[in-house]
Amino acid sequence: MNWSALIAFLLVxxxxxxxxxxxxxxxxxPPSFREIPAFIRLRQAIGRAVEDGSRLHFSLGRGDLISPQxxxxxxxxxxxxxxxxLTSTSDRTPIxxxxxxxxxxxSQDVMQASFQEATGGSHFDASGARLTGLTPFSYAxxxxxxxxxxxxxxxxxxxxxxxxxxxxxxxxxRQNSYLLAASDNLLGQAVxxxxxxxxxIGEELYAVSEYVNHSPLHAASLKVQDILRxxxxxxxxxxALLKLAGLL
Amino acid sequence: xxxxxSTSVAIVTGLIVLIGYLFQIPILSDIRSLILDWAVILAAMxxxxxxxxxxxxxxxxxxxxxxxxxxxxxxxxxxxxTLLIGLFLEPGHSVMNFIFYSIQLPVEKSLMAxxxxxxxxxxxxxxxxxxxxxxxxxxxxxxxxxxxxxxxxFGELPFVGDVLRPFIAQVLAASGARxxxxxxxxxxxxxxxxxxxxxxxPYGSK
Numbered sequence: 515m516n517w518s519a520l521i522a523f524l525l526v527x528x529x530x531x532x533x534x535x536x537x538x539x540x541x542x543x544p545p546s547f548r549e550i551p552a553f554i555r556l557r558q559a560i561g562r563a564v565e566d567g568s569r570l571h572f573s574l575g576r577g578d579l580i581s582p583q584x585x586x587x588x589x590x591x592x593x594x595x596x597x598x599x600l601t602s603t604s605d606r607t608p609i610x611x612x613x614x615x616x617x618x619x620x621s622q623d624v625m626q627a628s629f630q631e632a633t634g635g636s637h638f639d640a641s642g643a644r645l646t647g648l649t650p651f652s653y654a655x656x657x658x659x660x661x662x663x664x665x666x667x668x669x670x671x672x673x674x675x676x677x678x679x680x681x682x683x684x685x686x687x688r689q690n691s692y693l694l695a696a697s698d699n700l701l702g703q704a705v706x707x708x709x710x711x712x713x714x715i716g717e718e719l720y721a722v723s724e725y726v727n728h729s730p731l732h733a734a735s736l737k738v739q740d741i742l743r744x745x746x747x748x749x750x751x752x753x754a755l756l757k758l759a760g761l762l
Numbered sequence: 763x764x765x766x767x768s769t770s771v772a773i774v775t776g777l778i779v780l781i782g783y784l785f786q787i788p789i790l791s792d793i794r795s796l797i798l799d800w801a802v803i804l805a806a807m808x809x810x811x812x813x814x815x816x817x818x819x820x821x822x823x824x825x826x827x828x829x830x831x832x833x834x835x836x837x838x839x840x841x842x843x844t845l846l847i848g849l850f851l852e853p854g855h856s857v858m859n860f861i862f863y864s865i866q867l868p869v870e871k872s873l874m875a876x877x878x879x880x881x882x883x884x885x886x887x888x889x890x891x892x893x894x895x896x897x898x899x900x901x902x903x904x905x906x907x908x909x910x911x912x913x914x915x916f917g918e919l920p921f922v923g924d925v926l927r928p929f930i931a932q933v934l935a936a937s938g939a940r941x942x943x944x945x946x947x948x949x950x951x952x953x954x955x956x957x958x959x960x961x962x963x964p965y966g967s968k
Contacts, residue, residue: 516785519784519785523785526951529951530955579805580805582950585949585953585954588964589953592962592964595964616808618815619811620964624964641819644815645812645815645816645819646816648809650870651869651873652870654873655873656816677874678873678877680877680880680884681876681880684883687884700939700943708881708884709881709884711891715942716941716946717946720946721949723962732956735952738952739945742948742951
């Protein structure tokens with residue numbers, strides 16, 4: 515019997531059970547999460563972009579979907595879908611840039627679905643989803659003209675970014691446009707903390723969809739994360755105490 | 763209908779890969795390997811489609827005579843020339859190595875150098891943008907780590923280089939980083955579960 519596999523399986527099944535349970539039980543009660551000022555300002559920035567006819571730039575980073583960084587890309591795509599739905603009444607569709615081809619194709623699919631639902635099947639301009647480069651710095655430098663020349667009023671960087679995110683943050687600052695940024699990468703987070711207008715830290719990246727547009731399963735997933743965090747803290751404290759007592 | 767099929771494929775595939783990863787059941791392991799092989803082939807095809815997207819976007823910029831169109835033209839020519847050389851010569855050929863080590867690498871390194879300046883300016887602006895205690899701690903820590911790491915003309919600073927920097931880097935920063943990574947790991951788990959339940963569908967359908 516492989517104990518680590520069994521524990522992992524129980525963790526996954528337990529989390530899935532909690533997720534479904536919370537989603538069903540709490541589907542009618544509004545969620546009560548702590549307010550994150552960055553998300554309030556994000557909603558304001560989206561509202562302004564819709565009103566003044568400017569564009570939203572969404573960057574999904576370089577998280578390969580068949581690598582551990584794929585989750586950050588999936589979280590970014592989920593947020594892109596919700597933001598594309600929110601801006602569907604705008605004159606200009608959002609632009610999505612990425613440094614990973616699979617994310618480019620999926621972002622095109624997501625934006626097309628959102629656009630066609632809002633407009634009843636009108637022709638979608640596929641050039642809104644762009645691969646800007648395949649290496650970290652070519653991706654960042656390829657995205658810079660989009661930030662500068664496409665009438666962008668708000669930039670949202672959600673995904674797996676390394677230090678190259680600093681160049682994007684600097685360009686957004688120079689254009690005086692709004693910037694919300696989050697990465698799953700520690701170096702990227704440090705760089706964004708210093709350079710981004712609204713940096714998100716750690717798991718806040720995965721909460722954007724829920725804060726932008728509520729859904730029972732997204733709210734339940736945040737609750738499950740909180741529970742797992744408490745379980746982890748108690749386990750670590752117990753482990754430390756047992757180690758101190760010489761039992762481990 | 764398209765949405766139901768794609769969601770069902772995503773859920774079934776996800777479950778097979780997950781169970782095949784956790785338990786060594788021969789038939790599931792075989793199917794999991796096959797699915798992963800398909801995923802790798804698809805990822806390679808995605809690179810090809812992505813490069814076509816890159817060409818198409820930059821070609822539009824050149825045709826519409828948009829601002830920066832000249833750079834798009836340079837990109838298209840460079841891409842096609844590199845592609846042709848790569849097709850006719852082997853990837854490890856000296857010409858390919860020259861393109862990589864003498865053009866691509868120096869350009870990326872110069873961008874890295876530019877980033878150092880950008881970050882310095884951003885750090886100075888941080889206190890204006892976020893005037894709070896965390897910004898002061900962030901900048902103070904950065905300064906201490908730099909003072910303890912960089913070679914100084916008068917040698918290593920006593921206490922900073924041998925005590926303070928290792929303590930900050932190996933105890934405070936490492937434990938903070940582990941905390942952040944644990945949070946990211948938990949969020950990754952629930953994000954994966956949302957995809958497995960079909961709540962997140964990053965493939966277009968509602």
